Amino acid sequence: MEQIKLFLLSHLPLLQSLGIAILKALLIAIFGWYFASFFRKKIYTFLKKKDEILANFIAQLIFVLCFLVAMIAALGALGIQTTSILTILGTAGVAIALALKDSLSSIAGGIVLIVLRPFKKGDTIEINNLNGSVESLNLFNTSIRLPDGRLAILPNKHIANANIINSTSEKRRIEWICGVGYQSDIEIVRHIIKDVIASMDKIDKTMAPFVGITDLGPNSLNFTIRVWAKLEDGIFGVRSELIERIKIAFDQNNIEIPYNKLDISIKKESE
Known part of the structure; x- marks a missing residue:
């Protein structure tokens, strides 16, 4: 028991200084984490108004750098020479860079995406x-x-x-190819299609639609229809409604939509 007391008394100043150093290092690490998180949130909130992706990327980068500085300061509080720490980090950084070259390439790629x-x-x-x-x-x-x-x-x-x-845009082009029978009147078909387009509120009228023959198919005159619609209205829904309305209008005006046909001629040889 006496030996323990003598040991504690002789090493008490060292234990006190070591305890204070450890406490300082812990406080620096805790406050470093807090301030890194605080700055990350502030930077993210400030930049989010301009670009959320840019804000998230820079906020993460600032957090890592701030916490790294705090950890170096915490190690310095323990009495470790910061120059030695930087030397070790530099040596370790080279080894880590070689081992994690794919991850570092992704970080560099992220920076390129943020810049461009x-x-x-x-x-x-x-x-x-x-x-x-x-x-x-x-x-x-x-x-x-x-x-x-x-x-x-x-x-x-x-x-x-x-x-x-x-492909982000407020508007998107809808294109559809519709075939009608060769006996159909071209002007009447074009007029019917344009009337359908004019009756649809979801089709953008500021962009001139295109309706015209673009191919003479094996069984049909092929009309290409190009119109514009807003993304918020749903491109697939607008396209579906356009096709349905044109089909109904063709039926009402007896415009044939032909299907593939194969004509077979049988020739009977004379005996």
Whole structure:
């Protein structure tokens, strides 16, 4: 017991200084985490008004940098030389960079996407045979919501090096090819189709529609119909309604929509 007391008395100043250093390091780490989170939220809230994807990416980057600085300060409070820490981090950084080159490529790809800004949140894009709405851009990947509800998560490095088609627009063109019988009057058919288009409120009248023959098919005169509609009205629904109305109008005016026919001639040889 006496030996323990002597040990504690002799090492008490060292234990006190070590305890204070550990407490300081913990406080620095805790406050570093708090301030990193605080700055991340503030930056995200400020930049969200301009671009949510940009805000999310920069906020994540600021959080990582702030917390890294706080951890270096915490280690310095323990008496570890910061120059040694930076040297170790530099050496470790090279090894980590070699081991995680794919992840670092994704971070670099994310930075490229942020700088070039080929899309923003909510944009409809087509990439690598995938078509969907952009939900988020993080440090390592980009999330795209597919039309069937599935979520595609793609590494930023693949997106930065891929061909991106941004099809976001308030309006979208609807195209449909309709065949009528060769005996049909071209002007009457064109007039019927234009009347149907004019009667539909969901078709944008500011964009001139196109109605005309674009092909002489084996069994029909093929009219190409091109109109514009707003995305908010639902492109597939507008297209379906257009087809239904044209079919009804053709039936009312006895305009034939022919089906594929095959004429077979039988020749009887004389005996």
